[in-house]
Amino acid sequence: MTLQSIDKSLYQQRYKRVAIGLAVSLAVLSLSISTLLITLFGSSESGSNTGLNVIGVAVSVAILVFALQKLKHKPYFKEVAYVWALKQELNHINRHIHKIKAAAQEGDANAMIVLNFSYQGSxxxxQLDDNTLVMDELRVWKADLEELKQRYSVETSLEDYRRELLQNF
Known part of the structure; x- marks a missing residue:
């Protein structure tokens, strides 16, 4: 994955629309499908149709996931899909972050490449999500990485990152 330049205001506007659309769609679909299931298979004698409601919600979620898989390649969803992919990539890195940091401390160039991508992506x-609470901490992490890169004479570039580098950790 490569980092891309994203228009923050356009991303935030589209993300809000997509999130609201998903929430409304989930509510409408869940209620509609659950009502249909209860009408067709429900029982007034047992008094509880919780199982049918759960099935209605599960079917609604499946429909929305399928729709999102189809829509994410449309130009309107470009920014939102990119941020979702970036979040997935960063989560994948964060599952191994302790091993990656330990390897970087020992001079592993691949670990430093992964950390560089992780810090820049984070x-x-x-910034896109206006989540600036830990930016000071991030600056410290980046400074620590720069120190390691100098100590071990390692050059890193964002273009060097690829997911396969995580297989070693």
Whole structure:
């Protein structure tokens, strides 16, 4: 994955629309499907149709996931889909972060490449989402990484990152 330049205001506007659309769609679909299931298979004798309601919600979620998979390639969803992919990539890195940091301390160039991507991606993501609470901490992490890169004479570039590098950790 490569980091892309994203228009923050356009991303935030589209993300809000997509989130509201998903919430409204989930509510309408869940109620509609649950009502249909209760009408067709429900029982007034047992008094509880919780199972049918759960099935209605599950079917609604499946429909929305399918729709999102189809829509995420449309130009309107470009920014939102990119941020979702970035979040997934950063989560994948964060599952191994302790091993990656330990390897970087020992001079592993691949670990430093992964950390560089993680820090740059996190900074972009936090700025897009206006989540600046840990930016000071991120600056410290980046400074620590720069120190390691100098100590071990390692050069890193965002273009060097690829998910396969995580297989070693």
């Amino acid at each position: 900074e972009q993501l936090w």
